[in-house]
Amino acid sequence: MATEALIERILAASDGPSSSAIDALHELLDDAAIEASAMPKSVAEAARLVGLSTHTLRYYEQEGLVRPARNASGYREYSAFDLRRLVFLARMRLSGMTMTDLKRYILLVEQGPSTIPERRRIMLDQQDRITRQIRELGLALETTEYKIRVYDGHPEG
Structure with missing residues (x-):
């Protein structure tokens, strides 16, 4: 799928x-x-x-x-x-992680526990990207909701 x-x-x-x-x-x-x-x-x-x-x-x-x-x-x-x-x-x-990052992550997993700090860094970077995407989508939603209010004749509230 x-x-x-x-x-x-x-x-x-x-x-x-x-x-x-x-x-x-x-x-x-x-x-x-x-x-x-x-x-x-x-x-x-x-x-x-x-x-x-x-x-x-x-x-x-x-x-x-x-x-x-x-x-x-x-x-x-x-x-x-x-x-x-x-x-x-x-x-x-689903979270938008790139294939390049996934391949790097899996390669590190297969190399064992000594790579945990680098794997953690990859996950922290992904967390930052997701958080930014959520903020951007929030702004897009607010803009959409504003336009709907305008079309309904209520731009101020």
């Missing part, structure tokens, strides 16, 4: 009165569902479980972000570890 489609699913799921986008994201990409299924998943099953397209899963593999095992017939088999990695990738892409 493309990032835009995932965003649509999250927004639709978080439309309830007591629901948040974070709750919806966790529900759509539930780590517990991954843990409950100990059997390796095919590419189609994995894609369905994490809410991504099979094309995206293959692309992530091609880019070295996930490395599912192959069975005796040569088909991909996604383990719980692979599925958790895919959930992380989906969450980071």
Whole structure:
């Protein structure tokens, strides 16, 4: 599933009165569902479980972000570890993290605990980008709301 489609699913799921986008994201990409299924998943099953397209899963593999095992017939088999990695990738892409940063981050993860300070720096930088995007979207929303008031004949309030 493309990032835009995932965003649509999250927004639709978080439309309830007591629901948040974070709750919806966790529900759509539930780590517990991954843990409950100990059997390796095919590419189609994995894609369905994490809410991504099979094309995206293959692309992530091609880019070295996930490395599912192959069975005796040569088909991909996604383990719980692979599925958790895919959930992380989906969450980071949803937040706007670039493929370059994701590749760097995963490379560092695979190098072990000595890279934690650099991984933390990547996450702090991403947090700053997200915070800035939220502020920018807030301004865009205020402008939109102002225009709606103008069109309704009430620009002052």
